Amino acid sequence: MEHLQNYINGELTDPLSGMWLPNFEPATGALYSRIPASTAADIDTAAEAAARAFPGWSATPAEERSRMLLRIAELIEARLDDLAAAESKDNGKPLWLARSVDIPRAARNFRFFATAILHTSSEAHATDDTAINYTLRQPIGVAGCISPWNLPLYLFTWKIAPALAAGNTVVAKPSEITPMTAYRLSEICIEAGLPPGVLNIVHGTGADVGAAITAHPGIPAISFTGGTQTGATIARTAAPMFKKLSLELGGKNPTIIFADCDFDEMLETVLRSAFSNQGEICLCGSRIFIERALYDRFRDAFTERVRALRVGDPLDDATGQGAIVSEQHMEKVLGYVDLAREEGGNVLCGGERVQVEDRCSEGWFIAPTVIEGLPFSCRTNQEEIFGPVVTLMPFDTEDEVLTMANSTPYGLAASVWTGDVTRAHRVAAQLQSGIIWINCWMLRDLRTPFGGMKQSGVGREGGWEALRFFTEAKNVCIKL
Numbered sequence: 249m250e251h252l253q254n255y256i257n258g259e260l261t262d263p264l265s266g267m268w269l270p271n272f273e274p275a276t277g278a279l280y281s282r283i284p285a286s287t288a289a290d291i292d293t294a295a296e297a298a299a300r301a302f303p304g305w306s307a308t309p310a311e312e313r314s315r316m317l318l319r320i321a322e323l324i325e326a327r328l329d330d331l332a333a334a335e336s337k338d339n340g341k342p343l344w345l346a347r348s349v350d351i352p353r354a355a356r357n358f359r360f361f362a363t364a365i366l367h368t369s370s371e372a373h374a375t376d377d378t379a380i381n382y383t384l385r386q387p388i389g390v391a392g393c394i395s396p397w398n399l400p401l402y403l404f405t406w407k408i409a410p411a412l413a414a415g416n417t418v419v420a421k422p423s424e425i426t427p428m429t430a431y432r433l434s435e436i437c438i439e440a441g442l443p444p445g446v447l448n449i450v451h452g453t454g455a456d457v458g459a460a461i462t463a464h465p466g467i468p469a470i471s472f473t474g475g476t477q478t479g480a481t482i483a484r485t486a487a488p489m490f491k492k493l494s495l496e497l498g499g500k501n502p503t504i505i506f507a508d509c510d511f512d513e514m515l516e517t518v519l520r521s522a523f524s525n526q527g528e529i530c531l532c533g534s535r536i537f538i539e540r541a542l543y544d545r546f547r548d549a550f551t552e553r554v555r556a557l558r559v560g561d562p563l564d565d566a567t568g569q570g571a572i573v574s575e576q577h578m579e580k581v582l583g584y585v586d587l588a589r590e591e592g593g594n595v596l597c598g599g600e601r602v603q604v605e606d607r608c609s610e611g612w613f614i615a616p617t618v619i620e621g622l623p624f625s626c627r628t629n630q631e632e633i634f635g636p637v638v639t640l641m642p643f644d645t646e647d648e649v650l651t652m653a654n655s656t657p658y659g660l661a662a663s664v665w666t667g668d669v670t671r672a673h674r675v676a677a678q679l680q681s682g683i684i685w686i687n688c689w690m691l692r693d694l695r696t697p698f699g700g701m702k703q704s705g706v707g708r709e710g711g712w713e714a715l716r717f718f719t720e721a722k723n724v725c726i727k728l
């Protein structure tokens with residue numbers, strides 16, 4: 249059984265507590281590795297190493313930092329098969345998905361920010377003929393990065409890459425549920441020759457390690473992706489310490505389908521936006537609103553396609569739906585299906601645990617689930633489920649669907665399907681979401697602002713937004 253280690257000050261080390269946590273393979277339910285049960289003491293050591301490394305790393309010319317991050321990207325690409333297998337085993341997602349999306353994107357994150365810092369510029373403001381102001385954007389110091397289990401290496405690197413590129417050093421914590429590729433990243437950083445202390449990866453629970461990062465006085469910026477409640481807990485600690493905070497939180501995203509859309513393209517994409525990664529993507533569209541004239545046709549075609557999605561061994565290329573990340577999360581998702589039934593929902597397909605044959609017979613699988621007949625205001629339609637469960641709701645007017653779409657406390661992403669360009673712009677402007685896709689889903693350009701409004705988060709990631717978050721703006725005013 250593999251024992252993972254922390255990566256602190258350039259070395260792989262055991263946790264100071266000498267304690268370990270179990271790590272399970274969702275597809276089989278089997279214990280297959282142990283991870284450090286780190287504590288605040290390990291975070292102290294990591295933060296000290298990061299503070300020692302900061303002067304050297306922040307003074308390293310951008311071209312050299314860029315070269316180092318590009319080297320890490322190359323090594324991720326060279327280990328694509330290895331990393332994809334590790335991600336699939338740890339998370340339960342289909343291997344083909346990890347190989348085609350998660351791992352390539354992790355390399356892209358490094359490439360994107362490694363090259364972005366070669367093209368940055370900062371502002372200057374001339375104040376009539378009395379003064380000239382210019383803005384210095386300087387790295388903050390030690391940044392704390394905390395990420396979730398659904399897209400483990402993809403989201404971990406989405407924070408670490410801009411933080412390092414901007415000249416900060418980092419103390420990072422992956423989810424204890426999916427630690428494996430973060431551990432592999434520490435091996436890659438050692439191979440790449442990243443100077444000791446520039447990146448430190450500490451494994452353990454959110455309550456111990458995550459909370460210690462949040463509360464550490466030597467870590468002035470926290471970039472967090474995860475659930476809304478955890479985000480609130482972090483903010484309660486970090487706000488009175490006046491830390492810089494970036495919070496990417498939960499979602500309950502609407503998919504809005506008007507009758508004038510391209511039906512075939514919409515059907516294909518809505519299937520993906522509902523069930524990719526077992527519905528465990530913060531951007532998945534879990535509330536599907538359909539204009540009444542199209543409702544029956546959509547429901548029948550969609551349900552037929554969902555029934556045909558194959559739930560199975562993540563290693564099998566024919567698998568559409570892999571395992572749910574943990575037994576606890578599977579129970580939570582199934583609990584929401586029970587709630588939907590209690591609230592009067594009609595389960596059109598799925599709604600139960602699936603037993604997959606052979607090596608996966610003890611694994612945690614759920615049949616993709618479609619429910620209709622629920623009001624937009626019920627708990628099933630207001631709370632984040634974060635699994636392969638979607639609801640269908642008909643609508644008659646644009647105003648009505650906007651009211652329903654905007655009714656949740658969340659505001660992360662939305663997609664709109666229509667052939668009417670004017671309506672697309674009008675609806676996009678009125679939706680309370682940080683990200684709107686028109687006639688598409690998950691079409692990503694890493695330069696665009698990424699994040700949510702309302703309880704889906706504070707701040708934006710991506711492009712200059714991320715580089716701005718990880719730097720402090722300093723205005724220098726010179727009297728002429």
Ligand code: NDP
Pocket residue numbers: 394395396397398403421422423424425452453454455457458459462473474475476478479481482496497498499529530632634660699700704705
């Ligand atoms: P959690 O909020 O449970 O955990 C996220 C991370 O925070 C994990 O590393 C976790 O550690 C850690 N953590 C837990 N408690 C604390 C704490 N008190 N202080 C500091 N850190 C803590 O989320 P999940 O991992 O369950 O991820 C699913 C959630 O993430 C969903 O709500 C989803 O919508 C959201 N998400 C949002 C995205 C966005 O971009 N807006 C993208 C992807 C997911 P551990 O796991 O070890 O407990």
